[in-house]
Amino acid sequence: MRGALRPGARAGLVGGAVLVYLALVGMLVKFEELRLVGSQVTRGRLLLVLPPFAASFFAVRPRVIGGRVEQPGPGVALALGAVAGALVGAVGSVGLALVEAIGVERIRPVFVAVSPALVETLTFGRGAAAGAAILVVGGAALGAAGGIWRAIRHGLRRPVEVGLLTVVTLAMLQRIVPFMLDELRLERDWLYSRATRGLTWTGAVVVLVVATAAAAYVLDRRERRALAPAAEGRPEVRGWRRTALVTIAVVLAAALPQLAGSIVSEIMGTVGVFLLLALGLNIVTGYAGMLHLGFSAFFLIGAYAVALLTGANLVTAFGLVAPRFSADLNFYLALVLVVAIGAAVGALVAAPVLRLRGDYLAIVTLAFAQIAVILATSSWLQPITGGPQGLRDVTKAPLLGLEFRSAERFYYLVLAFCVLAVFVSWRLAWSRVGRAWNAMREDEQVADAMGVPTGRYKMLGFAIGGAIGALGGALFAVKVGTVQPGSFEIIQSITVLAVVILGGLGSVPGVVLGALVLLALPGLLSQLEEFRFLIYGAVLVAIMILRPQGLIPNVRRMRELREEERTQDAWQQIFAARQEREAAEEAAEAAP
Amino acid sequence: MSRLLEVSGVVKRFGGLAALDGLELHVEEGEIVSVIGPNGAGKSTLFNVVTGLYPPDEGDVRFDGRSIVGLRPHQITKLGIARTFQTVHLFANMTVLENAMVGQHCRTRSGVFGAIVRPPSTRREEERIREVARRSLAFFGPRLAGYRQEQPAFVLSYANRRRLEIARALATEPRLILLDEPTAGMNPRETLEMRDHIVRMRDELGLTVVVIEHDMRVVKGVSDRVIACDYGRVIAQGTYEAVAHDPQVIEAYLGRRAVG
Known part of the structure; x- marks a missing residue:
């Protein structure tokens, strides 16, 4: 029995640690202010409920024992869940007791978030002893609920989970959605x-x-379709449904500034810039399978190139001066050059590292990004790049008398290029080039032996990825109006990589969703900005454990999963049928 | 008949070990040649040198009268040599059809512009790629037909993986195909089936075939000529009967009989 409860104990301790952590970083109190549903459900309370529920959810997960998947029955699920939940509460109570014993005022200098308000939240305003009891009992109850929940059949559980998630998301978007409804004159x-x-x-x-x-x-x-044998034919022509979906998405995206106002346009403009970067990285890492840790270098190159080509100025002690080398081209003409420069730099960087793979390649790309920033900052290039101060007065991308600096207009500019980049990515994926990249990702040596010139395709991947990335950089410069090396730190590369991994390597819809989730949500949901990187980290760890193929996996990976599920469900039948058939065939062969 | 493949004096060393030690052999056009020999005799190394995966340390490899030493593997594939691997190497997450389509890469041209704009020429080429891929999968009859073509390669049974690897090689439209233990891991029925397929490759597709094989029923059934190797050298060649009774071959397989 003690062995059987161990998963519950383990999950409970982890959940308790998470609870304490959330309290210590200040999320619990900070989130208390936001009311989600009615006046009872606040975001802080939701956050408080989550650890015991999630802990028991994990404790009760199906296990593979002796080659068979064992799903705990309702009774075991209940017990395991209750143990896990109670432990979460207990760890919380221990934390509370420590705070009481030491005194809030003495802890505060170290953990700023430990405040009377926090104690109040955790004890529900009823004093330490009662609070601890509530935590443990409430935890146990929540845990039991979580355990039972997990034991419910997947087909019933999943839709409700989606429903709850929708409610929470809508509640969190309370600054945006009501505004949109008002704009639409809806009740x-x-x-x-x-x-x-x-x-x-x-x-x-x-x-x-x-x-x-x-x-x-x-x-x-979807389940029914997955169980039916896959239809023969090109996946790309699965018909008008996809076209319709894409059209709706584009129309919605185009209507967004009118509906949601300039704050949302501002946020979405930035998201668009990073989406371009992510789409570029998706070609390098997702399609061609080359891990690139320094993609912000293309961001930097695009930004500086467009600034220099369209007549930006240097900041010096004597006021604004034109850089040593610069041109004063039309923005759209310059953009063509920027894309070409991005592609050329991509290919040039790729050339010396063609023989490197995996980790080694990743390290070189990381260095590449550092070099780019150092060069831009250096005093050697100061007459051109402006050193740490950078360049000012970047073009406003005038077109037919319109300028694109304002949030709404810029949003449209970036949307147009995002649509273009999505189109290019998608066409490339289902082409001879895309197949060659894929083969290379799967097995480089074999791809070579099958006639794919891998060196050329690596360079091509870097070039196209670099071109799209540089485009993103150019638009970023237009948006901000200045270019400074500080905007292109390593963290940008990591963010973009996180977007691609979260969405699903090699999947264009995944990358779009990844950008929305990772970049748009923290901006749209109030107060998340402060905890942005904390949430990134947590989301990435969770994704790696729960859904390593990303939110919307690449079609190929999706097939992989679908097959896995099918075989898991039916492997015994399949196996039995095959044995029977083979026995029959052997018999038939032996007969004459 | 002309000499399609000529390997002369090839040496390939790995550290102190000479996996190929002055190997000499040739393959006539339209021939089926089996290469046999105990483990470590250098058979797979021979394939790797011929297909450009390893550069030889000494000697020359000529294909259709032209030296192919120093060419990259994809260039050699384009010249018309295709191969399979001893341990199956498929593109596991691509579909069966896509695996075969990759084989057509070296026979087609369209690039990034074609992929994005999709002009009629690219569409036609894509159709052709699909067509050739289907045809090479159809070489194995119903084994790789129908819904299987849309399945990812990793769900295939072991025997079907071997077949797909051969189909992928056929899709490169080669003149010479090198099969590295095509029946390894197959059951007796599948092995016999594969034996017939090897003969069909020559008779129906007009290919020249070199096959590394351990199953003597297959060797006996397909070979115009058998080449036996040991320690990176050819120790005997000729008809199956002649090689099978060659004392050196017997010794290589069974060891030297104790004198006395």
């Missing part, structure tokens, strides 16, 4: 309360029901 008071600003209970229930039903329908259809 909103049933959904969002004007008093709490969050969802009303009626609204939440309606959204939950609708989203659950929709998810159930979609998931059921």
